[in-house]
Amino acid sequence: MSPPRPIELTAPDILRWAQGNTGTPYVWSFDSGRKGSHVMVQALTHGNEICGALALDWLLTQQDHWQVPQGRLTVAFGNIEAFARWDPQDPDRSRYADEDFNRVWADEALLGARDSIELRRARELRPFVDAADLLLDLHSMHEPCKPLMVCGATGRGGEKGAALARRLAVPEVLLIDTGHPAGLRMIERGGFGDPASARTALLIECGQHWERGAEAVAMDTLLRFLGHSGALPAAFVRQHLQRVGRVPPARQQLVRVTEAVVARHPDFRFVREFKGLQVLAKAGEPIATDGGATVCAPYDQTVLVMPSSVHMKVGTTMVRLGRIET
Numbered sequence: 001m002s003p004p005r006p007i008e009l010t011a012p013d014i015l016r017w018a019q020g021n022t023g024t025p026y027v028w029s030f031d032s033g034r035k036g037s038h039v040m041v042q043a044l045t046h047g048n049e050i051c052g053a054l055a056l057d058w059l060l061t062q063q064d065h066w067q068v069p070q071g072r073l074t075v076a077f078g079n080i081e082a083f084a085r086w087d088p089q090d091p092d093r094s095r096y097a098d099e100d101f102n103r104v105w106a107d108e109a110l111l112g113a114r115d116s117i118e119l120r121r122a123r124e125l126r127p128f129v130d131a132a133d134l135l136l137d138l139h140s141m142h143e144p145c146k147p148l149m150v151c152g153a154t155g156r157g158g159e160k161g162a163a164l165a166r167r168l169a170v171p172e173v174l175l176i177d178t179g180h181p182a183g184l185r186m187i188e189r190g191g192f193g194d195p196a197s198a199r200t201a202l203l204i205e206c207g208q209h210w211e212r213g214a215e216a217v218a219m220d221t222l223l224r225f226l227g228h229s230g231a232l233p234a235a236f237v238r239q240h241l242q243r244v245g246r247v248p249p250a251r252q253q254l255v256r257v258t259e260a261v262v263a264r265h266p267d268f269r270f271v272r273e274f275k276g277l278q279v280l281a282k283a284g285e286p287i288a289t290d291g292g293a294t295v296c297a298p299y300d301q302t303v304l305v306m307p308s309s310v311h312m313k314v315g316t317t318m319v320r321l322g323r324i325e326t
């Protein structure tokens with residue numbers, strides 16, 4: 001077991017945004033009345049990932065200081081029911097209420113008969129997600145790890161996501177993955193997952209959930225994304241990027257996930273503690289045991305992406321394995 005992580009961030013009071021201005025609770029939309037992209041930013045897809053909520057709370061408090069120059073900007077707090085259970089004494093409890101909100105975005109789930117707290121909220125947000133040309137979903141990670149941009153899945157939008165992340169010039173590590181067998185993410189829904197569509201979605205993992213630095217990463221990424229998409233005035237973006245003070249990396253690196261390691265048995269265990277983005281030098285190095293089988297590094301220089309056993313359940317992705325692409 002990894003040690004409990006200190007809670008350095010204070011969750012924002014987002015109750016003041018509950019009313020929204022769209023008819024949907026916690027969804028705010030600002031239409032310039034001019035042609036341009038519909039840009040959407042979301043936080044609290046996972047209720048315990050508060051850095052993104054801090055960034056969007058800040059953005060909304062600043063509404064007197066910016067106007068959308070073109071197109072439309074939508075700001076949404078995702079899994080608000082889970083976030084309502086936030087308790088710094090038990091910070092993992094508020095990740096979701098019934099199920100992972102980031103696995104319910106396929107039509108089969110959204111338009112199906114099944115019910116859950118997360119499906120109800122996803123059904124409320126679907127019209128906004130489906131109308132967005134550009135989407136940024138703000139997340140954080142359970143284990144300490146460099147920030148990384150999840151650009152989408154190989155052949156299903158990951159390449160155009162990576163191209164957009166390169167134009168943003170942040171963060172250092174870009175990830176193209178294989179998705180999750182447990183269900184479709186918001187960034188893969190509809191045109192976002194279609195390489196032929198111009199619609200593009202990104203998911204930023206800002207660092208460890210509750211470390212102070214995650215808030216600055218969320219702010220920095222949000223500002224760059226909204227500046228680049230034209231949803232915020234350039235001068236406003238410049239001023240606040242300067243205040244946040246993060247310097248973009250000298251170069252970016254792409255990690256391409258080749259496989260997701262999904263727990264098949266309740267006795268799934270990592271053979272030792274691994275760090276996020278840790279590289280295993282040699283093929284065959286053991287990673288985990290699962291129901292009598294051993295999961296090993298498939299090739300030299302295997303990158304371990306977000307290893308975590310805290311939400312261990314059969315069918316859950318425990319770690320993803322990838323290669324650095326140059």
Ligand SMILES: [Zn+2]
Pocket residue numbers: 045046049139140
């Ligand atoms: Zn998350």
